[in-house]
Amino acid sequence: MSAENGTNHLYLIDGSGYIFRAYHAMAYSGKPMTRADGTPVGAVFGFSNMLMKLLQDLDDNDKPTHLAVIFDTARKTFRSDIYPAYKANRPPAPEDLIPQFPLIREAVKAFGLPSIEMQGFEADDLIATYACRAREKGWQVTIVSSDKDLMQILEDGIDLFDTMKNKRTYSDGVIEKFGVGPEHVVDVQSLAGDSVDNVPGVPGIGIKTAAQLINEYGDLDTLLERAHEIKQNKRRESLIEFAEQARISRQLVTLDRNVAVEHPIDDFALTPPEPEPLIAFFESQQFRSLKVKVLQKWGQDLPKDPLSEAVETLAKEYSCVTDMAELKVWIDLAYHSGEIAVDTETTGLDPSAADLVGISLSVTPGKACYIPVGHGANGGDLLSEKPNQLAKADVIAALKPMLEDKSVLKIGQNLKYDMSIFAREGINLAPIDDTMLMSYALDAGLHGHGMDELSGIHLDITPISFKEVAGTGKNQINFSEVALDKATNYAAEDADITLRLFKVLKPRLATERVTTVYETLERPLAPVLSAMEREGIKVDVPTLQRLSNEFAVGIERLDKEIQTMAGRPFNVASPKQLGEILFEDMGLEGGKKSAKTGAWTTNVDVLEKLAADGHELPAKVMEFRQFSKLKSTYTDALVTQVNTKTGRVHTSYHMAATTTGRLSSNDPNLQNIPIRTEEGRKIRRAFVAETGNILLAADYSQIELRILAHIADIAALKKAFAAGTDIHAMTASEVFGVPIEGMDPMIRRQAKAINFGIIYGISAFGLARQLGIERKKAAHYIEAYFERFPGIRAYMDKTVEFGKEHGYVETLFGRKCHVTALSEKNPMKRGFGERAAINAPIQGTAADIIRRAMVRIPGALKDAGLTDVRMLLQVHDELVFELPEGRDADAIPLIKTVMENACAPALNLSVPLVVDCGTGHNWQEAH
DNA sequence: CCACTCACG
């Protein structure tokens, strides 16, 4: 038997090492694994699985032509004769492992592989001997083991393969571990000893020192002979005193390469396993998933047995799971893989209203299943009868342990949604990994992070669109009405693609240095937001309706007045018609046409100017617009968003929408509830606490300016924040040279605008427009600002330069914000990119800080026993809570502490963070 | 479906 290229390749598996690895891996993975008769089989399973994987995974280059599994025998070996203490402090094998030793040898036989052991020798000696024999014949050798002792026999043509870590070590890789090449590993080990095996070595010398000494003196004998030359007293005396002990150690660690082994290596020729004995063995051990794997790989010609039908469906790319036995196979596969892609199909997009329709799973790329549980549930007119499907309660009960098991990683795309759906079924989905969030941590600003887009970018696959299965527009049907074969193709593909995306994105996290961002700011936030969304906030519908009526009256009155003034009827809500009235009919000055459509601009800025010139109609239009905005967007829209089951509104936070790390809120957007005008602010009175409860609003004071002070290292700003002085007044006094005491509010207002302008990447034009002053004057202010705080300009220049070089800028917590516009040729677009680059680290760091606080708050509340305090909303620099009346005295200090210390320990901000808290029965009062 | 406008931080 020889490989096509003529070189034989011998694999020597360190069976004993793998028994312990398999035992411990299984022991820590959750529940102990036993057969129905109570025999523990965790290690047998782990071992068998490892062999399966090894036989399946090796690609053609590394394909073994010969293979043997080598075991230790009893503990007594020639080494214990030399040194009785050798391996004497090893604890005895765990009780539940002992009955598994013979089973593992049976497993090896079932695979049709040679199982080798020899009285008086350790597996390592046999491995060393066989490896040398194979090398003498010019064969390649791979030793499958995680035991570093075997590194001493590595050379050209012999490598060490740790399948648990999927890491291969070649002879030149030994130096990383031992500081010397394979030929001196024994010398180093003789000096350093090994506490696990009770190899004494020389006291006070570890691997580092040993390697240094061997490199200096050449080998152990030379070193021991010349030990008296060593300068360090302690080391010298140690080496002299314990020279003999080092020599004994060498005998213990040196592998015997000349054991009189019984089998010639030609006996180890590898043939594919016979499926029958393997299946029989797996059946006897009740390893269903392994049996399935064997059937899939080698079982084509086997006669069908009762399970093989299930297996056949499973062997298809995408299968529809409609019986329990099949579902259990998938659950087994999940446990044994440790990773499973999960996706849910529901009746709608709103997780607090949608019901579960089906679940899809994938463990191997290209293979996935769909488990329908709610098809035909919605009226069912389109389906003549309910399709054959498992009962939802049974599926949930069967999946729950796996979906909650800490040893099985659940992989999904936007899992926050699925977590919310599962939470309503009593399942706490954990632990999770989210491909959308990985993409966001890696590529924010480069493209969107929806599954279809990621699939196109990374996999070059266009998934079946939802429209294709559910139709579009008026003809769109609910997913629960989609026929099972169509639903399966669509849903299973989603799980499949998610798993494939995971395989692409996960390794990039480490290589592109965003693991910390993902692990601290993204992944742990999903469950927190899921809980907030499910909590919702109560809105008082009568209050909104009263306001709506108030606004309606105003709108109607203004509409009439405006049309009368215009002299002809027109739609006041139409910017186009309004523009024609203002700038054509009335012939007013100061009209501007938009660049894109050439339509008249009629925004507030324009209307304000016209109003300032004494025109009444534009002023009335402004009022009209305010009322209609408040009515249509808030009072009327919000009442339709109240969930009928909970009586509350449940927003949805988008975790991967912005380029800076901020969240966004939609359906409804609760991050833009009016506050700036008196009329608008009234809407906040409708956001209320449940009877007996209050709302608590906690907001960061001036967080972005504080971050700016830190990042740009502005001493004057930092000092002002440390002292707690009015920061806008301070700016005014610096820029305009006026005393803080008795300052004109107008001056302070201007300084405030400058401060904000700086954060946004100021331009004279923008500041002039904001303040309604001349551009020259604005430019002058900016110049004065830069002179007073020179760090600002340095920060801006540095940031833009970094952004142009790397294509992204970073927050203080390492979040990358890609700014593609920085490389634009068009100066206007590039300027846009430059301002975005200046702003992103500031806005993004603030976003990171509140994310950190949000991740910590639920645990902090729980630890403090404040389980009745619920976090409801996030509005960029503010968190809103609901809590029982009287609990605020406990809650406020805790929430303040967590929020104000959210940077620690990752970052020591050089300005204090300050959080202001307010409470009330509604959001307006709390603010 | 896009453009415009405007609500928030």
Place this chain on the structure above:
DNA sequence: GACGTACGTGAGTGGC
């Protein structure tokens, strides 16, 4: 010298 500008969002409306 001309670009025509503050940073980040989501939602409702009109009009093609």
